[in-house]
Amino acid sequence: MKPARNVRKIMLLFFRDLAIARSYRAVFALELLETLFGVAAFYYLSRFIDTPDLQRLLPQGGSYFAFVLVGFAFFDYLNVAINALDRSLEEARSNGTLEYLLVTQTSLPVILAGSALYPFVLLSLRTVVYLGWGMLFFGFPAGQADWPGAVLVLAVSILAFAGLGVLSASYLLIFKRGNPVKWLFLGVAGLVSGVMYPVNVLPAPLQWIARLVPVTYSLEAMRAAVLGHASIAELWPSLRILLVFAAVLLPVSFAAFSWALRRTKITGTLTHF
Amino acid sequence: MPRCGDFGITALVAAEALRVEQLEKFFPPSLVGWRAMLHPFVPPTIPALRGISFEIAPGEIVALVGLNGAGKSTLLRILTTLLLPTRGRASVGGADVAREPARVRRQIGFHGGSDASFYARLTARENLQLFSELNNLGRSEADRRIAQVADLLNLGEILQRQVRTLSTGTVHRLGLARALLHQPSVLVLDEPTRSLDPLAAAEFRRFLRDEVVRRHGATLLFASHTLAEVEQLAGRVALLHRGLLLAFESPERLRADTASPTLEQAIEILVRRAESRS
Numbered sequence: 001m002k003p004a005r006n007v008r009k010i011m012l013l014f015f016r017d018l019a020i021a022r023s024y025r026a027v028f029a030l031e032l033l034e035t036l037f038g039v040a041a042f043y044y045l046s047r048f049i050d051t052p053d054l055q056r057l058l059p060q061g062g063s064y065f066a067f068v069l070v071g072f073a074f075f076d077y078l079n080v081a082i083n084a085l086d087r088s089l090e091e092a093r094s095n096g097t098l099e100y101l102l103v104t105q106t107s108l109p110v111i112l113a114g115s116a117l118y119p120f121v122l123l124s125l126r127t128v129v130y131l132g133w134g135m136l137f138f139g140f141p142a143g144q145a146d147w148p149g150a151v152l153v154l155a156v157s158i159l160a161f162a163g164l165g166v167l168s169a170s171y172l173l174i175f176k177r178g179n180p181v182k183w184l185f186l187g188v189a190g191l192v193s194g195v196m197y198p199v200n201v202l203p204a205p206l207q208w209i210a211r212l213v214p215v216t217y218s219l220e221a222m223r224a225a226v227l228g229h230a231s232i233a234e235l236w237p238s239l240r241i242l243l244v245f246a247a248v249l250l251p252v253s254f255a256a257f258s259w260a261l262r263r264t265k266i267t268g269t270l271t272h273f
Numbered sequence: 274m275p276r277c278g279d280f281g282i283t284a285l286v287a288a289e290a291l292r293v294e295q296l297e298k299f300f301p302p303s304l305v306g307w308r309a310m311l312h313p314f315v316p317p318t319i320p321a322l323r324g325i326s327f328e329i330a331p332g333e334i335v336a337l338v339g340l341n342g343a344g345k346s347t348l349l350r351i352l353t354t355l356l357l358p359t360r361g362r363a364s365v366g367g368a369d370v371a372r373e374p375a376r377v378r379r380q381i382g383f384h385g386g387s388d389a390s391f392y393a394r395l396t397a398r399e400n401l402q403l404f405s406e407l408n409n410l411g412r413s414e415a416d417r418r419i420a421q422v423a424d425l426l427n428l429g430e431i432l433q434r435q436v437r438t439l440s441t442g443t444v445h446r447l448g449l450a451r452a453l454l455h456q457p458s459v460l461v462l463d464e465p466t467r468s469l470d471p472l473a474a475a476e477f478r479r480f481l482r483d484e485v486v487r488r489h490g491a492t493l494l495f496a497s498h499t500l501a502e503v504e505q506l507a508g509r510v511a512l513l514h515r516g517l518l519l520a521f522e523s524p525e526r527l528r529a530d531t532a533s534p535t536l537e538q539a540i541e542i543l544v545r546r547a548e549s550r551s
Contacts, residue, residue: 096391100404
């Protein structure tokens with residue numbers, strides 16, 4: 001009964017965010033249109049720098065455009081995983097609903113999960129539109145993708161990244177601003193995880209650091225599924241490592257969050273900015 | 274604590290709706306500059322509540338009064354599980370606020386008196402539906418309760434309007450509606466009529482006393498600076514001053530004990546006595 005009720009509550013919070021977003025329709029439409037400019041910019045950049053030598057360096061071969069488009073599209077999932085809970089907490093604090101949400105018969109993890117769902121769904125829609133523009137206008141090779149494999153990689157990646165988001169929200173609860181968790185993961189991951197270039201072009205110490213970042217495995221697996229038509233068995237080594245990240249990060253981050261929440265109830269700073 | 278038995282099932286029933294025992298709350302001192310980073314780890318040394326104890330029986334109306342900074346909001350937030358006590362115990366319907374917060378939240382309705390506590394872009398109805406369902410009411414039950422509470426608080430006309438278009442007083446009434454939706458046995462209100470016009474305030478006080486407390490048997494604890502309201506509503510008054518409970522008596526008793534013609538004067542005398550002692 002309780003899991004079903006929690007799922008219902010998560011959906012309820014999703015529809016809350018959807019209803020709020022629908023009240024800003026123009027923004028929503030413009031955001032989707034904006035992705036077209038991003039895709040076009042990547043296309044012309046790749047036309048400028050693409051050479052047969054560069055294509056040979058790419059793990060799945062093919063055009064640099066396809067490589068970088070998948071990289072940016074899926075790096076955003078890390079971005080959203082880390083930012084969604086923070087934003088949800090900040091919004092609830094600023095619009096004064098946090099205290100009232102916390103005195104309902106709904107636990108904070110459910111409230112946070114429900115509040116993070118809409119950004120992920122929106123991002124997935126954005127990603128589809130992103131890849132759609134690439135396919136329609138710029139020859140993105142969507143036909144060769146293993147989409148079930150890609151969806152599996154995405155689901156496991158979100159699990160692996162979610163812990164980072166919870167850690168980030170724990171920091172925000174305690175310190176309010178200047179989140180180093182966000183800086184560390186997004187900054188380091190942007191540099192070493194292979195969003196714009198393959199990891200093997202990095203110097204050896206950075207390649208070593210790249211192996212400590214879950215998004216590296218996520219991007220490798222995603223490109224293998226989307227651009228290399230890899231089977232689940234071929235994706236398994238990356239998926240396994242992502243699952244290990246999830247198994248370690250999720251309990252650690254939930255413990256950190258429980259501690260942070262308790263601390264704010266002791267210091268009386270739960271609703272402070 | 275009495276027990277009630279029914280066909281072999283024995284349940285513990287709390288004799289009191291609210292119980293506070295030697296409750297203390299300290300906050301960490303505020304720090305500035307780089308030291309502010311240490312704030313969450315600094316030992317709490319600033320007293321907000323200093324060993325207060327009282328009990329409130331089911332169906333009772335108690336007003337919490339005191340100067341600004343007396344500890345009223347801290348006490349209400351501890352009782353609603355938004356703050357943890359430093360020492361001592363507080364329970365709602367027998368459930369400890371620190372150890373059984375989920376049980377406490379099932380029993381309380383809370384309105385903190387803030388005007389900004391809704392999703393401004395959603396309609397009043399959408400907001401109430403959201404909070405009802407987060408309080409475990411099913412959709413049809415939520416709709417039925419929203420209709421009832423909207424009728425009682427005269428909100429029927431504005432349910433379809435976005436909250437951002439509503440007046441401060443209406444948003445305040447909406448907050449009170451939210452606190453009542455899941456039919457809590459204990460209602461905790463911080464300045465319940467602060468933003469209401471005199472007529473609406475009087476009507477709301479009648480509603481609290483006649484409907485919520487007398488008819489449905491709920492317990493009401495409210496903080497207020499409006500002493501006329503306190504006299505009109507409260508069976509007992511909890512006077513807090515600098516974290517100490519100076520008195521917990523009926524308004525009549527407070528006036529009699531201090532030989533004061535008004536509650537305002539009685540409170541003034543009690544606060545002065547406490548000041549001179551300290």
